[in-house]
Amino acid sequence: MDDAKTYGMEQVNLRIYIVYRGPFGEQVVNNLAMKGFAEKIYGVYELKPESIVEAHPSSEDIWSRLWEDPERYVPADLPIVESDLLLVLGIHPKLGDLIPPIARRLKVKAVLYPIDDRAMAPEAKRTIQEDLERMGVHVEFPEPFCTLDRSVNEVVDEFAKSFGRPRFQITLDEDKKVIRSIKVLRDTPSGTASAVAKKLVGFPYGEREALLRKIYEEHHNENAENYCLAEMDPACPLMQQAGDLLKDAIFEACGWPTAKEIILKRIVEGGEVDLERLEETVVWRPGDWANVDKLCEANRTFHLYVEELIKEGKIIKVDGRLKPAPGRL
Numbered sequence: 001m002d003d004a005k006t007y008g009m010e011q012v013n014l015r016i017y018i019v020y021r022g023p024f025g026e027q028v029v030n031n032l033a034m035k036g037f038a039e040k041i042y043g044v045y046e047l048k049p050e051s052i053v054e055a056h057p058s059s060e061d062i063w064s065r066l067w068e069d070p071e072r073y074v075p076a077d078l079p080i081v082e083s084d085l086l087l088v089l090g091i092h093p094k095l096g097d098l099i100p101p102i103a104r105r106l107k108v109k110a111v112l113y114p115i116d117d118r119a120m121a122p123e124a125k126r127t128i129q130e131d132l133e134r135m136g137v138h139v140e141f142p143e144p145f146c147t148l149d150r151s152v153n154e155v156v157d158e159f160a161k162s163f164g165r166p167r168f169q170i171t172l173d174e175d176k177k178v179i180r181s182i183k184v185l186r187d188t189p190s191g192t193a194s195a196v197a198k199k200l201v202g203f204p205y206g207e208r209e210a211l212l213r214k215i216y217e218e219h220h221n222e223n224a225e226n227y228c229l230a231e232m233d234p235a236c237p238l239m240q241q242a243g244d245l246l247k248d249a250i251f252e253a254c255g256w257p258t259a260k261e262i263i264l265k266r267i268v269e270g271g272e273v274d275l276e277r278l279e280e281t282v283v284w285r286p287g288d289w290a291n292v293d294k295l296c297e298a299n300r301t302f303h304l305y306v307e308e309l310i311k312e313g314k315i316i317k318v319d320g321r322l323k324p325a326p327g328r329l
Contacts, residue, residue, distance in 0.1 A: 084155050100128060
């Protein structure tokens with residue numbers, strides 16, 4: 001497979017700078033480099049809280065001081081390379097305040113600050129966003145990173161052509177009833193989509209339950225190549241949502257109905273549907289694997305699809321009930 005051609009290398013014209021920390025950041029950096037973006041990465045810097053403390057040994061209550069004057073605490077050894085897009089990956093939540101001054105020094109046009117784990121979410125997210133916007137720098141906080149699809153910002157949108165919400169081109173062997181080939185049109189930033197795709201070539205597609213199990217097991221498998229590192233706490237099922245998006249991307253490429261399409265169909269057929277009741281029939285609960293009528297592993301996915309359908313003008317929400325948009329009945 002020609003990675004540069006497959007992942008849109010010829011169309012991408014970006015100078016990417018990456019500030020990272022930990023396994024999530026390392027995996028994304030490695031995946032981008034392996035998928036033809038090595039020459040687009042102009043700088044990589046590991047931002048560690050212990051380095052900030054070591055550089056300012058005399059500062060008392062350093063975290064409060066950093067919040068008050070982040071410019072002073074930008075690491076002196078940070079390489080300054082003018083770039084277009086700053087990726088912030090898995091850094092300590094207290095270090096998020098350093099991102100606006102770093103963005104200023106790098107003269108970036110946009111910042112992507114994904115949240116794949118609440119423990120790494122910036123403590124001052126709103127302040128960071130306001131500071132960047134005052135500088136004229138566009139910022140997005142995709143949660144998780146693989147929900148990134150399109151953007152009004154041309155820099156982010158260019159990145160999202162190659163990495164974000166997965167997209168595939170799939171060929172089915174109708175005689176043997178197996179998946180013959182999978183081409184990754186857009187990989188997830190962590191590389192999970194391409195890793196799972198390799199495992200599905202030659203897999204039977206006739207039994208939906210078996211295929212669903214295979215997709216989710218490969219996606220969640222911590223021993224697999226480039227497995228998903230997003231948080232999987234039931235209270236914030238980011239990994240499960242990522243698995244849902246991957247599953248639907250595969251179904252769409254096979255020409256099968258996606259969860260989003262079925263949700264729309266049920267609303268149109270019902271004429272008016274209670275939001276909570278529809279969620280109960282769509283989202284899996286423990287022991288639901290054999291129930292092929294269930295469509296999503298995470299309630300976050302259901303609500304994402306509902307919001308997308310509303311934005312697309314296909315449905316409306318009134319007092320907790322969903323209805324087809326005027327003209328769809």
